[in-house]
Amino acid sequence: MSLWDWLFQRRRREEELDEEVQSHLRMAAQEHMEQGETSEQARASAVREFGNVTLVKEVTRDMWGWGFWETFLQDVSYGVRSLRRRPGFTIAAGLSLALGIGFTTAIYTLLNVVALQPLPYADAEHLVWMTQILKKNSADEVTLTEHFLEWRRQNQTFTDLAGYNYQTRNLTGLDEPMQVHTARVSASLLTLLGVQPVLGRNFLKQEDYKGHDQVALLGSPLWQQQFGGNPKIIGQAIVLDGSPFTIVGILPPDFAFPGPDQVQLITPLGKDEAAELQHKVGSIVFNVIGRLKPGVTLEQARADLAVIQSRLPVPPFRPTITLKMLPLRTYLFGNVKTAGLVLLTAAGFLLLIACANVSNLLMARWMRRDRELAIRSALGGSRTRLICQLLTESALLGALACAAGIALAFWARHALFVLSPYHLSSLRNLPFDGRVLGFALALGMSTTLLFGLIPAFRATKVRLAEAIQVGEATVVGGRGSLRILSMIAAAEVATTLVLSTGAGLMLQSFWKLRYMNLGFQPDRLVVATLNLSNPELREKAPQSAFIRELLERAQRLPGVELAAVTRASEIPPGDFHATNSFAIEGRDQPLGGPRPIARYPVVSSAYFVIMGIPLLEGRLLQDSDGENAPPVAVVNQALVRRYFGHENPIGKRVRTGANDQPWRTIAGVVGDVKTSGLASSAEPTIYLSYRQTGTPTEIGLVMRSPLAAGIIAPELRKMVASLDANQPIASIQTMGDRLSDSVSGPRFTTVLLSAFAALAIMLGMIGVYGVMDCRIRWQLRELAVRQALGARRNDVIWHVLRQGITIIVTGLVAGLSGAIGLSRLLSSMLYQVSVHDPLTFATVPIGLVSVALLACWIPALRAARQDPVQLLRHD
Amino acid sequence: MKPKRERYQNRIELLQGTLDMLILQTLQWGPQHGYAISQSIRGRSGEVLQVETGSLYPALHRLEKQGWVTSQWKLTESKQRAKFYRLTPTGKKQLVSEQARWAQVVSAIAGVMNPAPQEG
Numbered sequence: 004m005s006l007w008d009w010l011f012q013r014r015r016r017e018e019e020l021d022e023e024v025q026s027h028l029r030m031a032a033q034e035h036m037e038q039g040e041t042s043e044q045a046r047a048s049a050v051r052e053f054g055n056v057t058l059v060k061e062v063t064r065d066m067w068g069w070g071f072w073e074t075f076l077q078d079v080s081y082g083v084r085s086l087r088r089r090p091g092f093t094i095a096a097g098l099s100l101a102l103g104i105g106f107t108t109a110i111y112t113l114l115n116v117v118a119l120q121p122l123p124y125a126d127a128e129h130l131v132w133m134t135q136i137l138k139k140n141s142a143d144e145v146t147l148t149e150h151f152l153e154w155r156r157q158n159q160t161f162t163d164l165a166g167y168n169y170q171t172r173n174l175t176g177l178d179e180p181m182q183v184h185t186a187r188v189s190a191s192l193l194t195l196l197g198v199q200p201v202l203g204r205n206f207l208k209q210e211d212y213k214g215h216d217q218v219a220l221l222g223s224p225l226w227q228q229q230f231g232g233n234p235k236i237i238g239q240a241i242v243l244d245g246s247p248f249t250i251v252g253i254l255p256p257d258f259a260f261p262g263p264d265q266v267q268l269i270t271p272l273g274k275d276e277a278a279e280l281q282h283k284v285g286s287i288v289f290n291v292i293g294r295l296k297p298g299v300t301l302e303q304a305r306a307d308l309a310v311i312q313s314r315l316p317v318p319p320f321r322p323t324i325t326l327k328m329l330p331l332r333t334y335l336f337g338n339v340k341t342a343g344l345v346l347l348t349a350a351g352f353l354l355l356i357a358c359a360n361v362s363n364l365l366m367a368r369w370m371r372r373d374r375e376l377a378i379r380s381a382l383g384g385s386r387t388r389l390i391c392q393l394l395t396e397s398a399l400l401g402a403l404a405c406a407a408g409i410a411l412a413f414w415a416r417h418a419l420f421v422l423s424p425y426h427l428s429s430l431r432n433l434p435f436d437g438r439v440l441g442f443a444l445a446l447g448m449s450t451t452l453l454f455g456l457i458p459a460f461r462a463t464k465v466r467l468a469e470a471i472q473v474g475e476a477t478v479v480g481g482r483g484s485l486r487i488l489s490m491i492a493a494a495e496v497a498t499t500l501v502l503s504t505g506a507g508l509m510l511q512s513f514w515k516l517r518y519m520n521l522g523f524q525p526d527r528l529v530v531a532t533l534n535l536s537n538p539e540l541r542e543k544a545p546q547s548a549f550i551r552e553l554l555e556r557a558q559r560l561p562g563v564e565l566a567a568v569t570r571a572s573e574i575p576p577g578d579f580h581a582t583n584s585f586a587i588e589g590r591d592q593p594l595g596g597p598r599p600i601a602r603y604p605v606v607s608s609a610y611f612v613i614m615g616i617p618l619l620e621g622r623l624l625q626d627s628d629g630e631n632a633p634p635v636a637v638v639n640q641a642l643v644r645r646y647f648g649h650e651n652p653i654g655k656r657v658r659t660g661a662n663d664q665p666w667r668t669i670a671g672v673v674g675d676v677k678t679s680g681l682a683s684s685a686e687p688t689i690y691l692s693y694r695q696t697g698t699p700t701e702i703g704l705v706m707r708s709p710l711a712a713g714i715i716a717p718e719l720r721k722m723v724a725s726l727d728a729n730q731p732i733a734s735i736q737t738m739g740d741r742l743s744d745s746v747s748g749p750r751f752t753t754v755l756l757s758a759f760a761a762l763a764i765m766l767g768m769i770g771v772y773g774v775m776d777c778r779i780r781w782q783l784r785e786l787a788v789r790q791a792l793g794a795r796r797n798d799v800i801w802h803v804l805r806q807g808i809t810i811i812v813t814g815l816v817a818g819l820s821g822a823i824g825l826s827r828l829l830s831s832m833l834y835q836v837s838v839h840d841p842l843t844f845a846t847v848p849i850g851l852v853s854v855a856l857l858a859c860w861i862p863a864l865r866a867a868r869q870d871p872v873q874l875l876r877h878d
Numbered sequence: 879m880k881p882k883r884e885r886y887q888n889r890i891e892l893l894q895g896t897l898d899m900l901i902l903q904t905l906q907w908g909p910q911h912g913y914a915i916s917q918s919i920r921g922r923s924g925e926v927l928q929v930e931t932g933s934l935y936p937a938l939h940r941l942e943k944q945g946w947v948t949s950q951w952k953l954t955e956s957k958q959r960a961k962f963y964r965l966t967p968t969g970k971k972q973l974v975s976e977q978a979r980w981a982q983v984v985s986a987i988a989g990v991m992n993p994a995p996q997e998g
Binding site: 023 | 937959
């Protein structure tokens with residue numbers, strides 16, 4: 004019966020009852036009138052005989068029985084009253100549950116997107132990302148263009164393949180020059196993804212070729228911001244890195260580029276395909292995306308490409324080539340999914356602890372209500388009814404917590420973008436759809452059952468006689484309840500342990516990642532990057548002059564103590580794909596065999612001092628190492644270790660790049676600096692002076708300054724504009740921010756996991772404390788007797804503490820085995836920390852046990868301080 | 879279950895279940911409304927059994943819920959609308975078994991009150 008049917012029927016019966024009573028009164032009155040009374044007298048007599056109308060109606064109504072809804076409403080109002088009577092408990096319990104439900108749901112919104120929701124492309128489950136892994140001395144995930152073209156031509160398993168490269172370019176000709184993140188993509192990429200421009204057209208087939216590729220598709224945000232969303236922009240030209248490009252279309256507003264980096268506009272890949280296929284030129288593409296033919300599996304496609312690959316000629320530098328293929332979703336979201344699963348597990352554990360706590364609190368509370376419960380059951384309240392009533396109270400609490408949790412999740416989910424800034428922000432939204440809502444509701448319901456069922460069953464197991472006779476010692480459920488309470492407390496200790504070891508591992512890993520072995524001093528450094536766009540600056544001499552001028556003016560900026568330049572990709576945390584081969588004089592270089600490789604930062608002499616990179620041998624680059632001085636180089640320890648072993652490298656000569664480059668004498672050896680991302684160790688590096696070599700067009704300006712980047716930025720912009728009005732600054736950041744940004748995902752996971760663990764410890768210890776308190780309350784008289792019989796205070800404390808230790812040890816054993824099992828989940832997220840790291844697995848349990856002992860000791864001490872005489876007299 | 883209900887159940891001064899039986903018995907001669915039932919019981923008992931409305935109506939509603947009687951709104955002889963209760967077939971069976979039990983109770987009580995001479 005629905006609530007409405009019930010309400011309707013109820014009203015009809017009410018009216019009928021009223022009419023029945025009235026008809027009774029009328030008939031009685033009539034009879035009185037027949038006996039000669041006046042109509043008024045008759046009425047009065049009838050009413051008098053009938054008795055209290057309201058009361059009669061009420062007892063009659065009772066006979067209708069308690070409809071489901073009426074019982075329900077009654078239980079609800081009873082529950083509300085009960086919750087309101089103890090606002091402290093309600094708020095504490097509701098809040099801890101709401102936090103658990105909220106966090107878990109928020110994280111679920113993320114997993115919903117990365118694992119369940121379709122990618123924003125047509126038929127996205129058929130999209131595959133692939134790359135070659137070119138292994139020389141280190142591995143690069145890039146694909147040779149000629150091989151990509153052969154794959155595309157020969158494969159049997161894909162409807163199409165498309166490649167793309169990222170490129171940061173300067174967009175000029177606007178009010179202010181700006182740097183834009185662009186991608187060069189195969190003309191067919193958008194068609195392959197099933198994406199149509201909202202305005203204009205897609206790239207044409209012939210625009211894929213070099214010489215025809217001066218066209219661009221604008222992303223909607225860039226179009227709105229820089230061109231005011233003007234549709235007439237189509238057909239007009241913009242200037243990228245000094246060359247004109249015709250805008251042919253606008254990408255849809257919800258377009259998400261299928262890669263990890265932000266992309267503001269795209270142009271065609273523009274390869275000289277004929278020359279590539281004839282091995283006249285060799286280039287690379289970073290990413291290849293393919294669409295599987297209907298019915299083709301990833302394995303079939305992999306086998307297909309492997310066969311093609313085996314027939315292809317290997318390029319002159321003789322790398323070993325392996326293939327890597329992933330579903331596009333895994334490529335985009337694999338890491339986020341792992342982090343999300345870890346966080347979901349952690350939040351789930353937190354929720355479990357909150358549940359256990361509320362369960363214990365409820366049970367302890369209901370155990371104290373033993374007499375009320377006993378009387379109610381004596382009055383004929385069936386156990387089922389009592390259980391229903393207590394469960395309704397829990398359900399109210401659960402509903403309250405669920406609502407608050409959903410609100411929290413709705414508000415907090417956006418913080419999760421940090422886990423993968425590019426991928427997720429391109430999706431712009433973590434939708435709060437039916438699935439998420441359903442998840443939250445299911446969570447709320449199972450939570451309610453979890454924390455409500457045990458106490459409801461235990462508390463209603465009343466031993467009537469005892470409950471009414473015995474005084475303050477609570478006996479509802481008796482020793483059995485105490486045992487269950489203790490088991491729940493042990494489970495809390497175990498869960499807390501699992502969470503905090505996980506957090507411990509992540510903290511240690513993050514600490515190592517972010518702060519250890521950087522190889523330089525990151526404090527008081529401000530970093531700006533510039534992408535030199537002026538075509539004149541591609542010549543060596545004007546470029547050197549420009550840089551010298553830039554350095555001089557930078558050092559005169561207020562607050563800047565010292566400035567130096569290097570290649571932008573060499574500023575920590577650095578960049579991948581930046582190694583190149585070099586030659587060591589006097590070593591035989593087998594043709595086509597593996598060659599030594601290194602990174603080439605091109606720096607000004609002050610770079611080492613500013614960065615605090617230690618000199619280990621020889622000397623640093625100096626101002627005297629100018630254009631006309633003998634060419635020199637400084638190498639790092641990693642290079643010496645790999646290529647010189649125990650040989651002294653000082654005085655040896657190396658040649659970087661092509662054979663027309665001069666041999667450079669190694670003048671010094673410096674310490675290793677992490678420049679391939681904070682998670683990778685330093686690679687062999689050769690530092691060159693910018694004055695002795697051509698500089699790259701993307702340069703990084705490093706300044707030692709105690710000021711914040713935001714204060715220096717306007718001055719720096721003004722200064723650069725005075726040097727060249729068309730020169731934008733790509734970024735200005737402190738070194739600290741730069742490093743932290745590069746690990747924002749791990750940092751977020753670590754912070755969240757640590758917060759969960761801290762909350763878990765707090766809740767868990769409250770739980771242990773509560774259970775000990777309850778146990779002691781139960782034993783008060785026993786303890787008093789012990790004291791009266793001569794037990795000293797310490798004996799009493801020890802007696803109580805021993806029970807606590809049983810709980811803690813049980814929890815510890817269960818928790819450790821759980822932690823060892825579950826830490827494997829973290830393995831892919833840990834940096835230089837073993838999943839069974841002994842330090843973490845020793846300190847965390849010790850710390851937790853100490854806190855738990857404290858939580859047992861406080862109630863024990865309080866128990867021992869009670870006056871035994873008073874306690875005994877109380878009965 | 880509410881304590882309140884228990885309180886009023888105790889007000890039935892007749893033996894537990896007896897009122898139900900009396901009502902069923904009264905209805906055996908045809909459908910009747912509440913007022914007529916109480917008058918009938920009073921009359922037949924020679925004014926001894928005064929059925930209080932606070933017992934009568936709960937009993938009628940209880941019997942209806944148990945399916946022993948059904949109710950219908952009809953006009954009385956004096957053209958008044960009243961709710962008439964009618965015995966159902968299960969109600970008839972119930973009445974038979976109540977009568978049997980009642981006979982048992984009466985003879986049991988009689989046996990206590992007028993003991994037969996003990997065998998010797």
